[in-house]
Amino acid sequence: MSKIALPTTSGIITLLTDFGTEDGYVGAMKGVILSGLPNSKLVDISHDIRPFDVHQAAFVLNNYSRNFPKSTIHLVVVDPGVGTKREGLVLQSGGQYFIGPNNGVFSYIYRSRKYEAFRIQEKKLGTKISHTFHGRDVFAPVAVRIGKGEPLKSFCNIFTNLYSFIETPEDFKKGEYRLKIIHVDHFGNLILNFTFEDWQNLGGPEDIKVQVNHSFVKGIKRTFGAVKEKELVVTWDSQGYLQIAQNCGNASQLLKKSAGNSVRMTIPKSEN
């Protein structure tokens, strides 16, 4: 629980919510932060996470957080349990801070990074806290305190009961896997729970075959444009996850598949 002197380092505070912008709820959080930390640099990531979709928030956080400099504070407020007993968390990982509810939004961090976890002691914040808007009344004030270099121990204690969800590929039968669509992106690309590392562990088979409904896609291409327009293509996404895309189209709409659905992957003549 070391003290940081944020204003002299990055001063960056990123915001990820499911609030939309149109009610001014995000605006209220921004006002709280800028009132407390006038020199901070607010960075909107997104406010278009589907309402209450902690799975989407967790996946998306993993897409950008590593690209930010040390001492960045990442706020993640997708919080269907606001005002109930779910805890508020602060994580330290790789010199960055992560603030948000204990509902799984940090699942990918738990899996792949070193971190220390703390529970926010709301009573120690000494401010009036509504029961329906902890983004403004708890998480933004915590960001301000961290940004000011206040030690975590003054309003947090160590916590270990972290809620997490990560689904690994299901080894269906020899050479066959049931993969889950863990994310559908803005372009309708279907992102699967199968990483470049998983693939290397299988010996890097070139001839995988992915089946969705009655469509088969063979091989892993370099990029979307490796096939004709409107054809399906399997590539690695920019984080190293396998994805099914339609070149210049929307695979999710074409195949009527969304997050949570499954597809089958076959490795012909598999040796593992």
Next chain:
Amino acid sequence: MSKIALPTTSGIITLLTDFGTEDGYVGAMKGVILSGLPNSKLVDISHDIRPFDVHQAAFVLNNYSRNFPKSTIHLVVVDPGVGTKREGLVLQSGGQYFIGPNNGVFSYIYRSRKYEAFRIQEKKLGTKISHTFHGRDVFAPVAVRIGKGEPLKSFCNIFTNLYSFIETPEDFKKGEYRLKIIHVDHFGNLILNFTFEDWQNLGGPEDIKVQVNHSFVKGIKRTFGAVKEKELVVTWDSQGYLQIAQNCGNASQLLKKSAGNSVRMTIPKSEN
């Protein structure tokens, strides 16, 4: 009409519009402001106000403006009457500035805060003004002038004919009220024109009953999660307005109600 030296204080300029972002209209305003005030700090509130919906803009402005520090400039450009005789306004309230058209977007400020109001004299701006985009050609340049510390009297005069709309609860009959849905938020919560203060003035009755269509909701709960998932619940919103919500759902879609519709509130054994 005192002079402020904004760059040494907050330098914050917030933006609320119904422009969407996808035409670059907001981008043009940002360019004008940053050209005139290179050190200003632009803060997007929302560009997703429903087109022409001055009621939504007025309500939403009230959700965030108080959270910002003194000397913040709030730009509100929801302006169906652009280019007609409707006036452009500057308000000073609580050390902040509000810039926008005289069409009711500042109604909640008139009701609940101290303010001074001024009319923008467009001819004194000395710039070319289009008839269809005062956000870029009038309101953004006014923000720049204020941000530079230019006295308001050099391009404004005092104005009192302020357009306003605020609907108060309708006292239907003894113990019965017709409440209006004044806002539906991103989560489908139905926000009613009945405040915590209104409720206290009635003696703080615990046993209110809200009726929507054929659904009844009894009592005021602390938060959404106080009822089971998908059940209706009445709570106070984060600004102190009574709201009807569906826990982990969308009350507006469930009840087919939107802003402008009414609901009935009953206070059993009411004594007032």
Next chain:
Amino acid sequence: MSKIALPTTSGIITLLTDFGTEDGYVGAMKGVILSGLPNSKLVDISHDIRPFDVHQAAFVLNNYSRNFPKSTIHLVVVDPGVGTKREGLVLQSGGQYFIGPNNGVFSYIYRSRKYEAFRIQEKKLGTKISHTFHGRDVFAPVAVRIGKGEPLKSFCNIFTNLYSFIETPEDFKKGEYRLKIIHVDHFGNLILNFTFEDWQNLGGPEDIKVQVNHSFVKGIKRTFGAVKEKELVVTWDSQGYLQIAQNCGNASQLLKKSAGNSVRMTIPKSEN
């Protein structure tokens, strides 16, 4: 290819993409830029360009870029051909920088401004480049290099094979023109490929008549409110393009017309 010392001038980097925000892809680009240029000022223009719509991106870029100060860097990442042979470009124009793919997104700049064009030599960037996300791996790093004042020649070479699309009004027959809808804005205004300058070149005829389906609109009005609510009106848009609007309505929905469709403009008793 002069060196600029951006941090002492504007430090502004604008972002226009078709990414949406909800996957964190824009967030990743922001992280890369802020890691390389901690003092830069990121300005969101829009991430709601229709997926792959380079025509929309090109038109919209023209709506805001001139409003920004010199030394601004404009990033435009609408890039259906990512990972194929399409080139990455840097333009210098009017003291500003434009970075994006060679797919027509800079068409309006080629037509109306002086510029110098360069091709990005990806191999000289010395970083790992994915095949599906050049926004993060090529264009953002190029913005960082330019922002640091690195000379373009260290990672670019001169390039002339610029892809462009601009459609001029079709001179249908004497006094009749087939105009194309080049953009439909957030309010449903239909913006036509006919500029104030085109109109002046025809002698500035007051009595033009625009026909859409079976609707006729006569004359060019000053602003939307010059006609009654819900009536159609023809005005100049804020960039000087002729547009068809419905006052307090949505002309695109009313007339069922979208970008790429045509309308007829007649100049009665035309003398040209």
